Amino acid sequence: GLAEKLQSVFKRLRGKGKLTEADVEAALREVRLALLEADVHFKVVKDFIARVRQRAVGQEVLESLTPAQQVIKIVHDELTQLMGGQQARLDLGGAPPVPVMLVGLQGSGKTTTAAKLARLLARQGRQPLLVAADVYRPAAVEQLVTLGQQIQLPVHAPGTDRDPVDIAREGVAEARRRGRDVVIIDTAGRLHIDDALMEELERIRQAVAPREILLVVDAMTGQDAVNVAETFHRRLGIDGVVLTKLDGDARGGAALSVRAVTGRPIKFVGLGERVDQLEPFHPERMASRILGMGDVLSLIEKAQAAFDAQQAQRLERKLREQTFDLEDFLEQLRQVRKMGPLDQLLAMIPGLGPRLKDVTVDEGELRRIEAIIQSMTPEERRHPEIINASRRRRIARGSGTRVQDVNRLLKQFAETQRLMKQVTGAARRGRRGLGNL
Ligand code: GDP
Ligand code: MG
Numbered sequence: 001g002l003a004e005k006l007q008s009v010f011k012r013l014r015g016k017g018k019l020t021e022a023d024v025e026a027a028l029r030e031v032r033l034a035l036l037e038a039d040v041h042f043k044v045v046k047d048f049i050a051r052v053r054q055r056a057v058g059q060e061v062l063e064s065l066t067p068a069q070q071v072i073k074i075v076h077d078e079l080t081q082l083m084g085g086q087q088a089r090l091d092l093g094g095a096p097p098v099p100v101m102l103v104g105l106q107g108s109g110k111t112t113t114a115a116k117l118a119r120l121l122a123r124q125g126r127q128p129l130l131v132a133a134d135v136y137r138p139a140a141v142e143q144l145v146t147l148g149q150q151i152q153l154p155v156h157a158p159g160t161d162r163d164p165v166d167i168a169r170e171g172v173a174e175a176r177r178r179g180r181d182v183v184i185i186d187t188a189g190r191l192h193i194d195d196a197l198m199e200e201l202e203r204i205r206q207a208v209a210p211r212e213i214l215l216v217v218d219a220m221t222g223q224d225a226v227n228v229a230e231t232f233h234r235r236l237g238i239d240g241v242v243l244t245k246l247d248g249d250a251r252g253g254a255a256l257s258v259r260a261v262t263g264r265p266i267k268f269v270g271l272g273e274r275v276d277q278l279e280p281f282h283p284e285r286m287a288s289r290i291l292g293m294g295d296v297l298s299l300i301e302k303a304q305a306a307f308d309a310q311q312a313q314r315l316e317r318k319l320r321e322q323t324f325d326l327e328d329f330l331e332q333l334r335q336v337r338k339m340g341p342l343d344q345l346l347a348m349i350p351g352l353g354p355r356l357k358d359v360t361v362d363e364g365e366l367r368r369i370e371a372i373i374q375s376m377t378p379e380e381r382r383h384p385e386i387i388n389a390s391r392r393r394r395i396a397r398g399s400g401t402r403v404q405d406v407n408r409l410l411k412q413f414a415e416t417q418r419l420m421k422q423v424t425g426a427a428r429r430g431r432r433g434l435g436n437l
Pocket of ligand 2: 134
């Protein structure tokens with residue numbers, strides 16, 4: 001992928017020590033190829049390389065003590081700029097209820113994103129109402145109603161034999177009546193852009209005057225996603241983009257080109273099918289991710305949202321003093337469930353991702369683990385190393401599990417202990433690394 005390619009270019013550059021203009025030129029040629037292969041728009045690549053070259057080939061950089069570092073910093077800055085520089089927030093100003101309209105091709109992730117966004121806003125203290133204005137597929141209405149139940153938020157869904165423009169307008173009125181302050185309108189999509197679709201979306205726009213029109217595009221479609229964005233923006237005018245399926249094997253091109261081609265920022269990214277897998281888009285963090293610096297800032301933010309500071313400190317001390325025991329492990333698993341999947345979280349740390357297969361836990365597994373740990377004596381929880389074969393049999397019997405389950409738990413615990421040590425180390429190193437980048 002793009003990240004691997006760029007990382008290997010810069011690794012070679014770093015290995016050189018002193019750099020000549022020719023070294024930088026050679027590296028830039030490889031960067032250019034890597035970006036094109038990742039499906040970044042060719043004009044975007046051309047401008048990008050020109051900007052980096054202009055800054056990187058000067059005396060100041062080449063004669064500095066850390067020329068490779070400087071070149072990487074310039075690439076990092078320019079990547080960040082390319083994606084808009086600052087985080088672009090949703091604008092929900094104006095008199096409530098504030099309408100937000102989601103548009104995009106069929107299958108891009110509109111309905112899923114509508115629910116994810118509603119959930120995110122609800123967690124920020126907003127009171128969203130979802131509106132099902134995709135009347136062409138009964139399944140689409142049902143899907144939104146089901147998602148609404150799942151996230152416990154109301155859905156205005158009068159059915160499929162109505163004009164979507166009326167549904168949208170009524171949705172806003174309904175929100176006003178019920179004191180909801182944001183209205184998220186899910187609209188129909190087609191497989192390809194066509195006039196009928198655009199006209200319908202234009203009519204909805206005129207009827208409800210959305211504060212934000214968010215275009216939902218599938219990152220896996222690469223350059224097509226960018227073309228779609230350009231067309232939607234030209235026909236409808238969009239305020240921002242939600243890039244979905246970034247968890248798939250997207251080549252990164254869409255994330256890098258959308259802003260430059262449409263002039264509109266990516267505001268959110270979808271990282272999975274679940275309703276909690278939507279995140280605000282941070283250009284700087286994305287650049288770090290692409291350059292292989294790990295997304296340590298996201299990681300820290302996530303961890304902070306889930307742990308209270310005291311608990312985190314206590315945990316860190318325990319890890320440092322190596323007194324992290326099975327009771328902490330249980331507490332930890334419960335915390336991790338609040339944060340989202342452990343594998344996704346730890347995958348943000350460079351070099352850690354692939355080793356995590358054994359650590360993922362689901363609900364049933366967690367209940368089993370709880371039962372097993374509860375069947376241990378306090379002494380055993382603090383010193384798992386004393387748990388011999390006969391203790392394992394006793395614990396299995398007591399918890400209604402099998403000896404293999406106890407064995408697996410003890411193995412997972414040992415693995416987690418090891419990983420947690422790396423995580424605290426990596427987070428510390430990462431923070432330092434980004435600091436003097
Ligand atoms: P719509 O036709 O635009 O409303 O698209 P849907 O919301 O129905 O989504 C189409 C498919 O993409 C569904 O299977 C979703 O679960 C899936 N999907 C949506 N967003 C994401 C994402 O960020 N990651 C992944 N992996 N799948 C997603
Ligand atoms: Mg839909």
